[in-house]
Amino acid sequence: MLCGTRIARLTIRMHSPGRVNVQAADITCGMGTSLTVARFDLVQLLHEARQLVPFVDGMAFAELAGTFEMERGYVPAGAHSGPILDHFNFGDLERYLLGQADSDWSGDGRVALLGCGDCGDVGCWPLLARVQIADSRVCWDQFGQPYRPGWDYSGFGPFLFQETQYRDAVAQVVAAVDAQPPAD
Numbered sequence: 001m002l003c004g005t006r007i008a009r010l011t012i013r014m015h016s017p018g019r020v021n022v023q024a025a026d027i028t029c030g031m032g033t034s035l036t037v038a039r040f041d042l043v044q045l046l047h048e049a050r051q052l053v054p055f056v057d058g059m060a061f062a063e064l065a066g067t068f069e070m071e072r073g074y075v076p077a078g079a080h081s082g083p084i085l086d087h088f089n090f091g092d093l094e095r096y097l098l099g100q101a102d103s104d105w106s107g108d109g110r111v112a113l114l115g116c117g118d119c120g121d122v123g124c125w126p127l128l129a130r131v132q133i134a135d136s137r138v139c140w141d142q143f144g145q146p147y148r149p150g151w152d153y154s155g156f157g158p159f160l161f162q163e164t165q166y167r168d169a170v171a172q173v174v175a176a177v178d179a180q181p182p183a184d
Helices: 061-071 093-097 163-179
Strands: 011-014 020-023 038-044 050-056 111-116 127-134 137-144 159-162
Touching (some): 050 061, 050 163, 061 111, 093 163, 137 163, 159 163
Antiparallel strands (some): 011 020, 020 038, 111 127, 127 137
């Protein structure tokens, strides 16, 4: 396997304006591994910015990261939220979520899956991850906090998704984002 045994099957449903849900059903791969349940919410915030909030197994990904950080005594722990799409030039969002970002602003090929818990900006307090595609799988691994290089995330993840499911979900999220342009 590429980098782990956790796999997610993603699908998206449009709900009320400002919210898009990506959900998955539990399925098993040929090795009998239970697949991770994932969801993305696209949230319209009060100040009209759009936030992309990832979930894994029904829990906000920011909460998973925060729990991991708290268990290790990292301070501040859990200071993450979904990135504010209107505060950072992600370039082509589809390429970004596939780990093929137009620019390598992190300097090491990783992308910010989470931003700052206060402002949502990925340049303020991001959680970076490598997003790698190989063997019909997409893997999130090599997590890190660039402002705390000593923090060890080796026990966090990896999260493994079926490539076709992941690509479909990303394409649908991108379409939902494009359907809700930023406020002027």
